[in-house]
Structure formats: C-alpha cells, structure tokens
Amino acid sequence: MSQFEHDDIDSFFAEMQDVKPIASDDKAVLHDPEKALAEKQKRAAIKLSVREKLANPLSMEGVKPVPPDDFIHFQQPGIQDGVFKKLRLGKYPLETNLTLSGKTLEQSRDLIYSTIKSSHERGVRALLIKHGTGENSKPFPALKKSYVNHWLRELDEVIAYHTAQPMHGGFGATYVLLKKHPQQKLINREKNKKG
Template sequence: MNQFENDDIDSFFAEMQDVKPIASGDKALLHDPEKALAEKQKRAALQNKTREKLTNPLSLEGVKPVPPSDFICFQQPGIQDGVFKKLRMGKYPLEYTLSLKALNIEQSRDALYQSIISSHEKGVRALLIQHGTGENSKPFPALKKSYVNHWLRELEEVIAFHTAQPMHGGFGATYVLLKKHPQQKLINREKNRKR
C-alpha cells in the first residue's frame, strides 16, 4: 500500500469517527404486510368493479318494446339456415342457463354481459336466458324480454338467438348461440387433422 492510499483511508476514518450505527430498537417499521395485502385486494376489487362498469357496452337506451307473446330472433349474416333452425328447435345442448327473473334492469344488464363473456371464454356454444314474459312489468309489458332482445344484438359474441321452445320456457326464455372461441377453433382443427 502506498502513501496516497494510506492517507485516503486515514481521512475516511477521520470523517467517519463521530458516526454511530443505528441501534436495532430505533428502526421504524413502515410496512405492515397484512395491511398492505388488504389494501391491495381492496384496490383490485374496486378497480375490477369500475372496469366492469366501464367496459359493459350494453345500452339502456333505445329499447323497442316487444309484446310478451312475440317471438324474438336474430341471425348474423353468414349463419347457415340449418344452424339457425337447430337453435330455433332447441336441439343444441344448453351448456349454461341464466335466470334474470329476480333482477332489476341494471342487474340483468350486468349479469347478461358477464355470462355471455365468460361463457364465450369457456367455449360454451349454446345457452338459455330466462327473462320471463313480463306481462305486468312497468313501464311496459315484457320489459326484460325487450331489453334482452336489444342487448343480444349489441354483443359480437352472439351470432344468433331465438325464443325458446315451450319445454325450455317458451316466450319467457331465449336460446343464444355464441361464436366459437378462437381456442375452440384451434382444438377442432387439430381433431379434424387427426382423422
């Protein structure tokens, strides 16, 4: 070690001679893991709730009343008539049923949107929505049925829908056919390739 390095070390220790280490009891704990986790979960729940409200595209305006005993139906362009007929006749296996009977319009809107999105992501193709006929509903008869008719047309996942057969609820229920999820298309392609 040369003279310059020795001088540097000596000057360092001279500067540091009045510095004292922090005693272990002097530490301030600013982080409470349990409290931090609870706060994080609370923020995530609030964010999800806000995101759901923001991303639900179903409108509450411009709904045309549908008489309680009318058929409601829709078929996207390009959907084969045979596919639509099978849906209309109730021949698709119903993989999910959503009942809107005890819900108000706002709750029905959220339940329908969440059910369609989650069903599509799970690969569900056909489902049944029970909305009731609403013959005595206010401000006009068949209120929920009219909203369901309006909302289903707004969702790109829905390729067709039709009033259900009597065995599944008749005028008080609707069959819904969803697009194949891209993952399901890939699975089907692989199955067909193996044949």
C-alpha cells in the same frame, strides 16, 4: 496554426468577452409536484370512467318494446339457415342457464354481459336466458324480454338467438348461440387433422 484559424479564435473571444456564466440559482423549475399530482389524478379518473363504460357497454337507451307473446330472433349475416334452425328447435346442448327473475334491469344487464363473456371464454356455444314474459311489468309489458332482445344484438359474441321451445320456457326464455372461441376453433382443427 494558420493565420485564418488564429484570427477566427481571436474574433470568437472578442465576441464572447462580455458573456458571463449563468449563476447556479437561475435554474428554471419545470416540475411542479402539485400540478403533476393533479394531472395524474385527472388521468386516473378519466381512465376509470372509460373502464367502467368498457366494463359493460350494453346500453339502456333505444329499446323497442316487444309484446310478451312475440318471438324474438336474430341471425348474423353468414350464419347458415341449418344452424339457425337447430337453435330455433332447441337442439343445441344448453351448457349455461341464466335466470333473470327477481333481478333489476341493471342487475340483468350486468349478468347477461358477464355470463356471455365468461361463457364465450369457456368455449360454450349455446345457452338459455330465462327472462320471463313480463306481462305485467312496468313501464311496459315484456320489459326484460325487450331489453334482452336489445342487448343480445349489441354483443359481438352472439351470432344468433331465438325464443325458446315450450319445454325450455317458451316466450319467457331465449336460446343464444355464441361464436366459437378462437381456442375452440384450434381444438376442432386438431381433431379434424387426426380423424
């Protein structure tokens, strides 16, 4: 060992001579079980609130009244006019029928959301919503029809809709066209390859 190393060690011990080890009971408590539980419950409540909002994002505000005998319609940009015309004329097979008669607005909202989501998952392309004309509904005529018109625009799965033909309910019903489910696109690609 060189003289310099020896001096460094002596110097180190000289500096450290009055340092005492920390007693074992001087531990800092970083975990407060009650506080941790309260935080966990708070996070769970926030998560539940967010989940409830995500469970059905359809809004109840900003609905513009539609007259009972008006056509309601919507076509996402990029949807071919021929596809929209086929929907308007009721020429798509209606794989699902949803009747809102006797339901509250909240029940109708939940039914529309769950039906559209599950129909899309099953690969359904066209469905019929029977909302009625609501000529005598309160606080304004065509209440459910107006909400249906509002809600369908809020759903990404809906690419077009139009008031139904008289044989399917006329002004009291709406045809809805859903975008293809990714799985359905894959099935169609496979069919086209074989053909």
